Amino acid sequence: PYDDLTTIRRTNLNPALTTYYSKPLALHQGYKQWLFDIDGRRYLDMFAGVCTVSVGHCHPKITRAVSEQMEILGHATNIYYHTKIHEYAMKLSETLPGSLKCIYFVNSGSEANDLALLMARSYTGRFDVISLKNCYHGMTYQMMSLTSNNHYKYPVPGSAGFFKTLNPDVYNGIWGGNKCRDSPVQTDRICSCTGECEAGLKYIEQFENELNYQISKNGLAAFWAESIQGVGGAVQYPKNYIRRVHDIVKNQGGLFVADEVQTGFGRTGDHFWGFEAHGIVPDIVTMAKGIGNGYPLAAVATTPAIASGLAKAGHFNTFGGNPIACTVGITVLEIIGEEKLQANCKEVGTYLLLALLHLKSKFPIIGDVRGKGLMIGVELVEDSKTRKPLNPEKFLKIWEHCRDLGLIIGKGGLFGNVIRIKPPMCVTKEDADFTVDVIEHALIRQG
Ligand code: PMP
Numbered sequence: 264p265y266d267d268l269t270t271i272r273r274t275n276l277n278p279a280l281t282t283y284y285s286k287p288l289a290l291h292q293g294y295k296q297w298l299f300d301i302d303g304r305r306y307l308d309m310f311a312g313v314c315t316v317s318v319g320h321c322h323p324k325i326t327r328a329v330s331e332q333m334e335i336l337g338h339a340t341n342i343y344y345h346t347k348i349h350e351y352a353m354k355l356s357e358t359l360p361g362s363l364k365c366i367y368f369v370n371s372g373s374e375a376n377d378l379a380l381l382m383a384r385s386y387t388g389r390f391d392v393i394s395l396k397n398c399y400h401g402m403t404y405q406m407m408s409l410t411s412n413n414h415y416k417y418p419v420p421g422s423a424g425f426f427k428t429l430n431p432d433v434y435n436g437i438w439g440g441n442k443c444r445d446s447p448v449q450t451d452r453i454c455s456c457t458g459e460c461e462a463g464l465k466y467i468e469q470f471e472n473e474l475n476y477q478i479s480k481n482g483l484a485a486f487w488a489e490s491i492q493g494v495g496g497a498v499q500y501p502k503n504y505i506r507r508v509h510d511i512v513k514n515q516g517g518l519f520v521a522d523e524v525q526t527g528f529g530r531t532g533d534h535f536w537g538f539e540a541h542g543i544v545p546d547i548v549t550m551a552k553g554i555g556n557g558y559p560l561a562a563v564a565t566t567p568a569i570a571s572g573l574a575k576a577g578h579f580n581t582f583g584g585n586p587i588a589c590t591v592g593i594t595v596l597e598i599i600g601e602e603k604l605q606a607n608c609k610e611v612g613t614y615l616l617l618a619l620l621h622l623k624s625k626f627p628i629i630g631d632v633r634g635k636g637l638m639i640g641v642e643l644v645e646d647s648k649t650r651k652p653l654n655p656e657k658f659l660k661i662w663e664h665c666r667d668l669g670l671i672i673g674k675g676g677l678f679g680n681v682i683r684i685k686p687p688m689c690v691t692k693e694d695a696d697f698t699v700d701v702i703e704h705a706l707i708r709q710g
Pocket residue numbers: 313370371372373374376399400401402489493494522523524525551552
């Protein structure tokens with residue numbers, strides 16, 4: 264069957280859809296934290312479909328709720344009233360602080376960020392936007408501008424001309440490049456020591472410079488940040504960086520947009536929303552992935568005042584907030600509460616982080632272990648002093664060895680050398696032990 268699938272893929276699917284593994288993996292079935300391929304092999308899924316399957320694959324409560332809703336009303340579009348969109352909007356808004364009570368439902372994280380951009384610009388009447396080096400905010404044409412990695416911006420390799428067609432009012436890359444004295448590892452790349460370090464203060468200076476010299480006289484519309492950078496490789500910010508940048512942005516009359524597509528819904532353990540750890544209340548929050556446990560569901564939450572900017576023109580989408588999507592959303596919220604999954608993220612995440620740090624002490628190939636809750640990055644390097652990224656071929660061997668032993672993990676980071684661990688939030692300490700054992704085995708055999 265693999266040959267047949269490969270033929271269909273080559274013929275009927277756009278080649279932009281690349282598979283990371285050199286030998287493809289064809290999945291057939293899932294249950295909670297487990298996946299099964301078409302040959303019946305079982306895998307522990309520590310990546311959750313890119314941080315998306317939050318409460319577990321094929322959770323029976325969701326299957327039941329969706330089947331029941333399917334029999335009542337599957338689709339309505341949001342030009343009509345239906346009970347589920349109201350119930351979900353109310354319950355979702357209860358999880359958000361301050362006056363972030365106004366929700367607009369869409370279908371993906373990119374779409375949510377795109378809409379947030381429209382809201383920020385229509386509310387402030389300004390165009391300029393700042394996002395951070397190493398960030399990821401999506402793949403729509405507008406979001407490619409915010410997403411910093413140029414790799415995603417050139418559909419024709421080497422064709423810098425395409426870049427010019429992206430949004431000219433977006434500035435990336437205002438952090439990074441400062442050596443951090445406090446970090447155990449010297450790096451001239453991004454510091455994620457989470458301390459109040461010299462590099463962190465430099466980043467704030469850089470931010471102010473950028474505001475003064477790059478932003479047009481019309482001023483800043485919005486600043487965008489993930490609470491922990493996800494695709495970038497579980498990169499955290501130096502202590503107080505986000506709070507201080509938030510204050511600067513607000514003083515300039517700009518809006519702070521928190522992209523909670525990965526960090527929301529309890530994944531980071533300590534808080535339901537990642538931004539809470541930074542002690543701020545954003546003006547706009549975008550969310551997707553885990554809120555729908557794999558179902559296409561995303562949302563933008565903001566204040567009534569900011570939402571009113573969009574209301575002047577009216578805005579429509581066909582599928583956002585449909586009865587099935589909202590049923591899934593409501594059920595995910597219930598399961599997170601009933602199964603205490605946020606607390607589990609903290610407990611199992613801390614246990615796993617410590618075990619990986621212990622592994623780091625034994626293997627110099629591990630340049631950094633970081634993250635929070637069940638959002639963890641393990642950076643593999645050629646040299647622990649310079650933190651030169653591990654050669655991609657060696658990385659792939661280690662990563663694929665894990666898969667051969669029944670462990671699915673992600674990869675990411677600016678140089679593709681970070682193992683990303685973001686499992687369903689129901690994983691156990693035994694799963695954490697298995698993960699560490701398999702990674703250790705892969706490092707011994709392939710590292
Ligand atoms: N924001 C963040 C932080 C993300 O990680 C992603 C997806 N990796 C997106 C936005 C885009 O979401 P989607 O793929 O659902 O469009």
